[in-house]
Amino acid sequence: MDWTIWLEWVLKGLILCLVLLTGFAYLTWYERRALARIQIRVGPNRAGPQGLLQPIADAVKLIFKEELTPAKVYKTIFILAPVLTVVPSLIIAAVIPLGSKFMFFGREITLYIADLNVGVLYLASIASIAVYGIVLAGWSSNNKYAMLGGIRSSAQMISYELSLGLCFVIAILLGNSMNLNEIVDAQKDMWFAVIQPAGALVFLIVTLAEVNRAPFDMPEAEQELTAGYHAEYSGMKFALFFMAEYQKMIVICMIAATLFFGGYREFWFLQGTIFSVDRFWFLGPVYLLLKVVVLLFFMIWIRATWPRIRYDRLMAFGWKVLLPLSLVLAFITATGILLAQELNNRLFFWGIPVLSIICALVAVVFIYRNLRRKSHGRV
Amino acid sequence: MAQLEEVSLEQFKHLVSERALTGETMLLNMGPQHPSTHGVLRLLLELDGEVVVNCIPDIGFLHTGVEKNMEAKTYQKAEVMTDRLDYMNTMGNNLAYVVAVEKLIDVDVPVRAQALRVILVELQRIASHLVWLGTSGLDLGAMSMFLYCFREREDILDIFELVSGQRMMTTYIRPGGLWRDVPVEFEKAVRDFLKMFPKRVDEYETLLTKNPLFIDRMVDIGYLSKEVALSFGVTGPPLRASGVNWDLRKARPYCGYEQYDFNVPVLTEGDTYARYLVRIQELRESLKIIEQAMNKLPMGPVRSENRKFVPPPRSEIGVSMEALIHHFKLWTEGFPAPKASIYSAIESPRGELGVYLEGDGGPKPMRVHMRTPSFDNLAVISQIVKGHLVADLVAILASIDIVLGDIDR
Numbered sequence: 001m002d003w004t005i006w007l008e009w010v011l012k013g014l015i016l017c018l019v020l021l022t023g024f025a026y027l028t029w030y031e032r033r034a035l036a037r038i039q040i041r042v043g044p045n046r047a048g049p050q051g052l053l054q055p056i057a058d059a060v061k062l063i064f065k066e067e068l069t070p071a072k073v074y075k076t077i078f079i080l081a082p083v084l085t086v087v088p089s090l091i092i093a094a095v096i097p098l099g100s101k102f103m104f105f106g107r108e109i110t111l112y113i114a115d116l117n118v119g120v121l122y123l124a125s126i127a128s129i130a131v132y133g134i135v136l137a138g139w140s141s142n143n144k145y146a147m148l149g150g151i152r153s154s155a156q157m158i159s160y161e162l163s164l165g166l167c168f169v170i171a172i173l174l175g176n177s178m179n180l181n182e183i184v185d186a187q188k189d190m191w192f193a194v195i196q197p198a199g200a201l202v203f204l205i206v207t208l209a210e211v212n213r214a215p216f217d218m219p220e221a222e223q224e225l226t227a228g229y230h231a232e233y234s235g236m237k238f239a240l241f242f243m244a245e246y247q248k249m250i251v252i253c254m255i256a257a258t259l260f261f262g263g264y265r266e267f268w269f270l271q272g273t274i275f276s277v278d279r280f281w282f283l284g285p286v287y288l289l290l291k292v293v294v295l296l297f298f299m300i301w302i303r304a305t306w307p308r309i310r311y312d313r314l315m316a317f318g319w320k321v322l323l324p325l326s327l328v329l330a331f332i333t334a335t336g337i338l339l340a341q342e343l344n345n346r347l348f349f350w351g352i353p354v355l356s357i358i359c360a361l362v363a364v365v366f367i368y369r370n371l372r373r374k375s376h377g378r379v
Numbered sequence: 380m381a382q383l384e385e386v387s388l389e390q391f392k393h394l395v396s397e398r399a400l401t402g403e404t405m406l407l408n409m410g411p412q413h414p415s416t417h418g419v420l421r422l423l424l425e426l427d428g429e430v431v432v433n434c435i436p437d438i439g440f441l442h443t444g445v446e447k448n449m450e451a452k453t454y455q456k457a458e459v460m461t462d463r464l465d466y467m468n469t470m471g472n473n474l475a476y477v478v479a480v481e482k483l484i485d486v487d488v489p490v491r492a493q494a495l496r497v498i499l500v501e502l503q504r505i506a507s508h509l510v511w512l513g514t515s516g517l518d519l520g521a522m523s524m525f526l527y528c529f530r531e532r533e534d535i536l537d538i539f540e541l542v543s544g545q546r547m548m549t550t551y552i553r554p555g556g557l558w559r560d561v562p563v564e565f566e567k568a569v570r571d572f573l574k575m576f577p578k579r580v581d582e583y584e585t586l587l588t589k590n591p592l593f594i595d596r597m598v599d600i601g602y603l604s605k606e607v608a609l610s611f612g613v614t615g616p617p618l619r620a621s622g623v624n625w626d627l628r629k630a631r632p633y634c635g636y637e638q639y640d641f642n643v644p645v646l647t648e649g650d651t652y653a654r655y656l657v658r659i660q661e662l663r664e665s666l667k668i669i670e671q672a673m674n675k676l677p678m679g680p681v682r683s684e685n686r687k688f689v690p691p692p693r694s695e696i697g698v699s700m701e702a703l704i705h706h707f708k709l710w711t712e713g714f715p716a717p718k719a720s721i722y723s724a725i726e727s728p729r730g731e732l733g734v735y736l737e738g739d740g741g742p743k744p745m746r747v748h749m750r751t752p753s754f755d756n757l758a759v760i761s762q763i764v765k766g767h768l769v770a771d772l773v774a775i776l777a778s779i780d781i782v783l784g785d786i787d788r
Contacts, residue, residue: 312768
């Protein structure tokens with residue numbers, strides 16, 4: 001192998017890491033400002049213009065803060081846990097295509113690090129590793145609140161992983177490939193979110209649970225478990241958990257954009273215009289960033305408006321609603337594609353969104369009836 | 380440095396179940412520093428997984444000795460301490476104490492002062508319920524509710540600042556009337572609030588009342604039966620949510636509450652959702668009372684003319700010898716109260732707030748005791764949380780609406 005390939009990999013990896021780390025810092029700023037807007041506050045606006053230097057100030061504070069290690073913790077695991085949480089949140093981004101390719105001194109540079117032919121499997125497996133860090137942090141802290149947080153998160157992540165996997169299946173079926181680049185290319189004319197809107201919605205709900213965001217922020221439920229699994233962490237170790245959480249948010253939004261919202265591709269109606277990614281390669285990352293910012297805003301919006309769901313209801317929701325629903329959606333997608341191919345009739349293909357929406361509505365009605373029954377018709 | 384005493388399980392094993400001794404269930408300290416205990420309340424929880432087996436409230440972390448302190452002060456000066464009890468209901472505390480003092484010394488209060496008292500206390504009820512709504516929303520994770528509620532509460536506190544110069548520790552209601560008349564801006568401020576607030580209550584309701592997650596968290600949680608509520612002396616919204624129509628404003632009217640037309644919301648379900656609905660309806664009822672009181676607010680003095688108990692207005696001191704003497708005597712010595720003991724109660728936002736006063740013929744009370752609603756309402760929590768999850772415990776605690784300053788006097 002050529003040494004330039006190594007150089008390219010190292011450089012691209014470094015740049016991606018830096019982008020994610022900066023992205024994390026500015027996501028905290030974005031969240032705080034957006035939340036403040038919704039909550040009729042101002043938010044951080046002192047450090048720098050519009051408070052843009054606030055993340056840097058926070059980082060400096062956290063780095064120089066004293067780190068406490070309680071006496072009765074399991075030292076090795078206690079130190080390892082934040083690392084175990086942060087690393088998956090970084091490396092998971094390796095397979096996500098950020099753009100097409102461009103020529104650089106006669107060299108073709110692609111805007112992704114690894115072109116795995118089983119990219120979706122990689123995503124699924126790395127996403128599940130992240131839970132170890134949280135469970136081990138909760139266990140090694142030797143604190144009852146942290147322990148409860150750790151247990152909650154493991155149960156939650158395992159239950160929601162299944163629906164997440166099935167949503168991956170939908171995207172794989174529609175893209176006819178496990179390679180993320182090919183999935184993105186398949187969405188050139190039509191986003192998968194249009195063909196499978198219910199699937200995209202289920203995916204977005206599941207991602208909220210997967211990154212422990214409100215209303216599924218069980219493991220750290222501040223009002224119940226004070227801080228949950230990171231209760232005993234301080235200083236930079238705490239910052240690592242924080243970093244992991246926000247990076248996971250960014251990455252999961254990138255994945256959602258890639259699988260269902262056309263990835264780095266332009267909007268389908270912009271095809272062939274000067275706003276196309278095929279014309280200017282640098283538009284790819286821009287479009288992806290736009291989509292991620294919009295998806296992140298939805299996460300923040302939900303956090304600002306919705307109360308937290310209760311732990312046992314969360315499990316019931318995952319197992320009794322989301323899992324059957326995503327199974328049915330995967331089945332509908334597979335059947336629709338098969339029938340459209342075999343009978344060569346596009347009408348079957350368009351049966352997918354219609355049937356999916358009907359299924360989602362049935363699920364909503366089911367939840368509503370359940371709630372009515374539970375409240376004895378008071379609602 | 381004082382030696383910290385290690386508490387062994389032996390010392391409180393009579394409080395927990397057998398299973399805690401074998402380690403089958405977990406003992407968890409919730410508080411005194413915990414975001415959801417609304418102050419410095421400590422709950423000793425016995426958990427089976429996340430299910431609460433036993434809950435033992437431990438109070439006293441905010442003990443201030445206010446009741447004892449009041450014995451060392453004259454009747455007027457002791458009033459300042461009442462603000463510090465239930466810091467969410469300062470006007471109401473003043474009123475409860477002042478009504479008791481007035482009953483003891485038997486002075487008449489002008490009608491204008493009575494009407495203004497009603498307006499201020501009802502505003503305070505709204506402010507208190509807003510804090511409850513905001514914090515219970517926050518406890519359930521609906522964090523924006525907190526800030527929306529505090530926005531409106533701020534308007535009420537501005538009105539208090541307008542009339543008394545203080546946002547919270549007002550001491551505005553005095554024995555025999557009020558400290559001074561309300562400023563001219565008062566009417567506009569209250570009218571503005573009356574106009575704006577109903578829309579805001581609708582806003583809160585759209586965010587919570589029909590929210591599926593909220594209903595899921597509230598319905599059938601922390602059921603409090605009528606019998607248990609009565610036997611524990613629960614009062615206020617929790618009692619009314621359990622189907623007992625008991626509101627002192629209707630049952631034992633004071634300050635002329637009998638002139639106003641309002642409903643007492645009563646529900647029979649007795650769960651946290653019912654307690655929520657009762658308080659939301661109370662917000663609207665309080666608005667009705669304020670509006671009526673504003674409409675027929677009479678002109679006239681706001682302080683009794685009885686100079687033996689009520690200091691003369693500032694303007695008289697410069698021109699009248701008697702006024703100067705009265706002023707001097709009242710603020711140095713205080714007024715003597717008869718050797719008698721009385722109890723009077725008002726309906727605070729949290730329930731029956733009673734004041735027991737015992738006079739010994741001198742200017743200082745011999746004993747002051749407050750019957751505070753939070754104290755009795757908290758006692759019932761160990762009964763109603765059993766079998767619920769930790770997350771529900773937080774919701775139940777919020778629905779009881781305790782204020783620790785009210786519990787640890």
